[in-house]
Amino acid sequence: MALLEVEDLTVTYRTAGGDVPAVRGVSFALEASQKLGLAGESGCGKSTMALALLRLLPGTARFTGEIRFNGEDILTMPWGRLRAVRWAGASIVFQGAMHSLNAVQRIGAQIAEPIRLHSKATDAEVRRKTGELLEQVGLPARRADAYPHELSGGQRQRVMIAMALACDPQLIVADEPTTALDVMIQAQILTLIESLVAEQGISLLMISHDLSVLADTCDRLAVMYAGRIVEEGPAAAVFGAARHPYGEALAAAFPRIGDPASRRRPQGLAGDPPDPADLPSGCAFHPRCAVRLEHCDAVDPSLWPAGAGERRGARVRVLPDEGLSLVAKESA
Amino acid sequence: MSEPTRSAPILAAEDVHVEFEARRGGGRARAVDGVNLDIAPGEIVALVGESGCGKTTLARTLLGLEKPTSGRVLHRGTPLAYTSKALKAFRRDVQLVLQDPSGSLNPRHTVYDAVAEGLRIHGDVPNERERVADALSRAGLRPPERFFLRFPHELSGGQRQRVVIAGALVLDPNVIVADEPVASLDASVRGEILALMLRLRDELGLAALVVTHDLGLAWNIADRVAVMYLGRIVETGPVEKILTAPEHPYTQALLSVLPDAPGSPVVLQGEPPDPTRIPSGCRFHLRCPVLASGAAAAAGVDGACRGADLGVLAGGTATQVACHYALAVTDPAAAARP
Numbered sequence: 001m002a003l004l005e006v007e008d009l010t011v012t013y014r015t016a017g018g019d020v021p022a023v024r025g026v027s028f029a030l031e032a033s034q035k036l037g038l039a040g041e042s043g044c045g046k047s048t049m050a051l052a053l054l055r056l057l058p059g060t061a062r063f064t065g066e067i068r069f070n071g072e073d074i075l076t077m078p079w080g081r082l083r084a085v086r087w088a089g090a091s092i093v094f095q096g097a098m099h100s101l102n103a104v105q106r107i108g109a110q111i112a113e114p115i116r117l118h119s120k121a122t123d124a125e126v127r128r129k130t131g132e133l134l135e136q137v138g139l140p141a142r143r144a145d146a147y148p149h150e151l152s153g154g155q156r157q158r159v160m161i162a163m164a165l166a167c168d169p170q171l172i173v174a175d176e177p178t179t180a181l182d183v184m185i186q187a188q189i190l191t192l193i194e195s196l197v198a199e200q201g202i203s204l205l206m207i208s209h210d211l212s213v214l215a216d217t218c219d220r221l222a223v224m225y226a227g228r229i230v231e232e233g234p235a236a237a238v239f240g241a242a243r244h245p246y247g248e249a250l251a252a253a254f255p256r257i258g259d260p261a262s263r264r265r266p267q268g269l270a271g272d273p274p275d276p277a278d279l280p281s282g283c284a285f286h287p288r289c290a291v292r293l294e295h296c297d298a299v300d301p302s303l304w305p306a307g308a309g310e311r312r313g314a315r316v317r318v319l320p321d322e323g324l325s326l327v328a329k330e331s332a
Numbered sequence: 333m334s335e336p337t338r339s340a341p342i343l344a345a346e347d348v349h350v351e352f353e354a355r356r357g358g359g360r361a362r363a364v365d366g367v368n369l370d371i372a373p374g375e376i377v378a379l380v381g382e383s384g385c386g387k388t389t390l391a392r393t394l395l396g397l398e399k400p401t402s403g404r405v406l407h408r409g410t411p412l413a414y415t416s417k418a419l420k421a422f423r424r425d426v427q428l429v430l431q432d433p434s435g436s437l438n439p440r441h442t443v444y445d446a447v448a449e450g451l452r453i454h455g456d457v458p459n460e461r462e463r464v465a466d467a468l469s470r471a472g473l474r475p476p477e478r479f480f481l482r483f484p485h486e487l488s489g490g491q492r493q494r495v496v497i498a499g500a501l502v503l504d505p506n507v508i509v510a511d512e513p514v515a516s517l518d519a520s521v522r523g524e525i526l527a528l529m530l531r532l533r534d535e536l537g538l539a540a541l542v543v544t545h546d547l548g549l550a551w552n553i554a555d556r557v558a559v560m561y562l563g564r565i566v567e568t569g570p571v572e573k574i575l576t577a578p579e580h581p582y583t584q585a586l587l588s589v590l591p592d593a594p595g596s597p598v599v600l601q602g603e604p605p606d607p608t609r610i611p612s613g614c615r616f617h618l619r620c621p622v623l624a625s626g627a628a629a630a631a632g633v634d635g636a637c638r639g640a641d642l643g644v645l646a647g648g649t650a651t652q653v654a655c656h657y658a659l660a661v662t663d664p665a666a667a668a669r670p
């Protein structure tokens with residue numbers, strides 16, 4: 001049994017302008033101590049998916065499907081049980097959270113709060129644990145007395161990671177943990193996350209729109225488009241030779257310094273991201289796809305096995321080395 | 333407009349220093365601490381470096397938005413005059429492009445008004461509609477009429493960035509200064525915007541200074557790159573040279589931490605350094621891996637690293653590096669000079 005199993009998850013936001021299907025049938029599994037990267041453009045549903053994992057969605061969201069954490073379904077478990085999972089099982093570093101630290105509270109107190117709430121530790125023990133957590137993320141324990149505005153962006157992001165570690169979780173979900181940080185600080189934070197995850201055997205679900213960062217950090221990659229995973233597989237394989245034209249475009253958009261092919265040739269993807277409230281027919285990617293086939297606007301392909309390493313891809317076209325005979329199944 | 337020549341820069345910084353008054357407790361911040369930088373007509377120069385190294389301050393100074401504490405900015409060879417009339421004329425030729433998420437578009441203005449604003453400020457009211465349409469289509473928003481009445485929230489991130497660029501293009505400038513034009517855009521949208529900037533250079537001869545901490549961007553579109561560290565340019569030259577065979581340990585470190593860089597990453601520890609306390613000697617020496625590893629000592633330059641300032645690199649297009657070790661390795665005679 002995998003640590004986390006997501007099966008046919010859908011999330012729809014109800015808005016005044018109509019329903020917004022933000023996640024449209026996502027399935028994947030994350031093994032213990034595994035690192036999965038989730039990539040995709042802005043608005044494709046990454047954060048919505050992350051919030052659903054711990055049932056943190058706003059009241060306007062409707063969801064279906066199953067999210068099993070250690071075999072228990074998060075979406076239906078009783079409130080008390082859910083609290084326990086959020087406390088000791090899995091924690092989230094929210095997107096942009098480093099900007100939402102409480103400005104008038106010392107960071108040590110903010111890290112200590114959940115520990116105080118959930119354990120019977122004495123004040124001295126809480127203080128010691130807080131200091132340890134800060135040291136773990138590379139900040140001196142005395143910085144517990146600092147206020148958020150006295151810290152740089154990179155330091156604040158370290159505080160967020162310390163908070164995520166506070167309860168010794170089995171799983172950390174990190175939503176864009178390094179976006180907007182500069183390259184050197186990004187490298188510091190990524191090495192930190194990698195070493196913490198390796199030392200403590202934590203599983204990681206890392207979300208980013210930067211496929212190169214994910215490929216460098218994670219074991220496996222999933223690429224999301226318009227609320228669906230359209231490709232999944234071993235990180236190097238997906239980044240190096242994507243099966244889905246969207247995955248391919250994402251990987252190609254990353255400039256490879258030194259490669260004459262990308263010199264003075266920035267690669268983008270023409271067309272606009274789809275409007276989730278008004279999705280194209282068939283494969284949602286077809287209006288932007290450079291290699292679309294005749295049926296792409298009619299057939300909505302699901303994820304099929306797409307080669308060695310448990311690769312999966314959602315596409316109408318079949319590559320010779322994918323070794324599958326599933327096209328028949330789809331058109332049946 | 334004069335014929336572009338490589339020798340005469342259209343925009344230049346000459347030994348520019350910009351200092352800011354002390355913030356509580358600290359000393360004066362030498363945000364830009366001696367910079368020479370030339371931008372030739374039709375040239376794309378990338379200014380790269382860590383957060384806080386002074387990129388935005390230098391860019392703002394080149395735009396006349398910040399007055400240098402010493403040194404000067406030259407526009408087509410003439411020093412900038414800081415009167416509002418002179419600056420207004422200057423800005424027709426040199427336009428700023430900011431990143432939209434930083435709020436450069438007013439949420440209550442339509443696309444049309446956002447782009448027309450520049451024309452109205454400059455009193456260019458005739459042909460307004462035509463010129464707005466033209467700027468929008470040059471920025472890749474076609475057909476332009478379809479976008480006239482839209483509001484920023486009705487556009488995608490990439491489209492908003494194009495509107496910002498159209499707003500800069502509407503006055504037919506010859507230079508744009510773009511501060512992190514694509515930092516928060518998706519990789520795929522980013523590529524589209526960069527392709528647009530290249531096309532504007534090829535088709536209109538538009539020169540650009542692009543401020544970024546993204547070295548891949550420089551590889552994608554720039555001709556030359558200047559690497560800034562703590563207020564100074566520490567290495568500069570053609571993109572191919574600097575990004576594939578960097579000589580400054582700082583540039584080497586920046587390249588080594590990129591996700592798909594070969595070899596093991598040199599992750600510099602600590603926070604970006606503080607312009608109120610610039611170290612003596614080489615300003616990078618407290619974090620320099622070459623000094624820490626003993627390589628600088630082996631080359632006999634460790635004393636210089638700690639004690640001898642490297643001076644300000646000249647402008648122009650030549651490859652230059654401000655590092656005692658690099659100079660000793662490539663040009664031992666130069667390093668031997670005190």
Ligand SMILES: Nc1ncnc2c1ncn2[C@@H]1O[C@H](COP(=O)(O)OP(=O)(O)OP(=O)(O)O)[C@@H](O)[C@H]1O
Pocket residue numbers: 013014015020022040041042043044045046047048049058060095209276
């Ligand atoms: N609370 C909400 N109410 C209505 N719609 C929402 C809500 N939150 C998100 N959406 C919409 O759902 C879709 C998915 O949003 P989500 O935040 O999950 O995307 P994302 O992939 O995380 O994007 P980004 O990379 O910009 O963070 C978008 O179209 C978004 O506008």
Ligand SMILES: Nc1ncnc2c1ncn2[C@@H]1O[C@H](COP(=O)(O)OP(=O)(O)OP(=O)(O)O)[C@@H](O)[C@H]1O
Pocket residue numbers: 182352353355361363381382383384385386387388389390545606607
């Ligand atoms: N108005 C100001 N008053 C005082 N200090 C300032 C001012 N503007 C900038 N600084 C300081 O000058 C230094 C350079 O800032 P600048 O914004 O130019 O850096 P940058 O390279 O653009 O950084 P980033 O990549 O984060 O945008 C920083 O240490 C900053 O704190």
Ligand code: SF4
Pocket residue numbers: 580581582614615616617618620621622623628636637638654655656657658
């Ligand atoms: S001058 Fe010395 S300290 Fe400075 S970068 Fe070169 S080797 Fe390092």
Ligand SMILES: [Mg+2]
Pocket residue numbers: 046047048095175
């Ligand atoms: Mg998100």
Ligand SMILES: [Mg+2]
Pocket residue numbers: 387388389511
């Ligand atoms: Mg800046």
